[in-house]
Amino acid sequence: MTESSARAIVSALKKAGIEVIASLPDSQFAELESTLSDESNFRHVLIANEADGLAICGGAWLGGTKAAIFMENSGLLLSGYVLTRLHIAFGIPNLLLVTYRGDLGDGNWWASPGGQVTEPFLRSLGLQYVVVRSSEEIAGAIERADKSAMASLRPTVVLFGMGSL
Numbered sequence: 001m002t003e004s005s006a007r008a009i010v011s012a013l014k015k016a017g018i019e020v021i022a023s024l025p026d027s028q029f030a031e032l033e034s035t036l037s038d039e040s041n042f043r044h045v046l047i048a049n050e051a052d053g054l055a056i057c058g059g060a061w062l063g064g065t066k067a068a069i070f071m072e073n074s075g076l077l078l079s080g081y082v083l084t085r086l087h088i089a090f091g092i093p094n095l096l097l098v099t100y101r102g103d104l105g106d107g108n109w110w111a112s113p114g115g116q117v118t119e120p121f122l123r124s125l126g127l128q129y130v131v132v133r134s135s136e137e138i139a140g141a142i143e144r145a146d147k148s149a150m151a152s153l154r155p156t157v158v159l160f161g162m163g164s165l
Contacts, residue, residue, distance in 0.1 A: 050075030
């Protein structure tokens with residue numbers, strides 16, 4: 001991810017009113033995590049696994065604070081239970097910003113199976129999502145995802161295509 005893409009994400013999250021961000025270190029989001037370290041507008045919580053991060057974001061929402069989480073799609077797939085049992089069941093509209101490992105053109109054999117099931121997984125949970133493939137799409141995608149999350153009281157997902165940002 002380029003510095004300009006990271007800054008576009010931070011700007012869009014500020015505009016959306018996000019105050020808490022949970023993240024698990026991911027090489028694709030390294031520039032974003034570096035950019036966040038210079039920001040005082042967010043409480044950035046480093047997590048050990050995605051389920052914990054989703055629980056932190058859910059608790060933030062229940063306490064009156066908007067939150068987002070950054071994760072890899074493998075972590076998204078592992079988090080189906082928390083998404084179903086907490087977020088969907090209780091109407092928690094967090095933003096999920098997810099690297100789309102195994103996306104078309106990724107080129108990593110080990111990521112391909114996860115990439116093939118990511119979108120069907122999201123559809124099976126009834127979650128809306130958008131795929132971002134260029135930095136020009138970031139602001140609009142996050143704005144639309146935030147509006148959909150707030151209207152549906154469900155998590156929404158922004159998938160970041162590999163190598164294009």
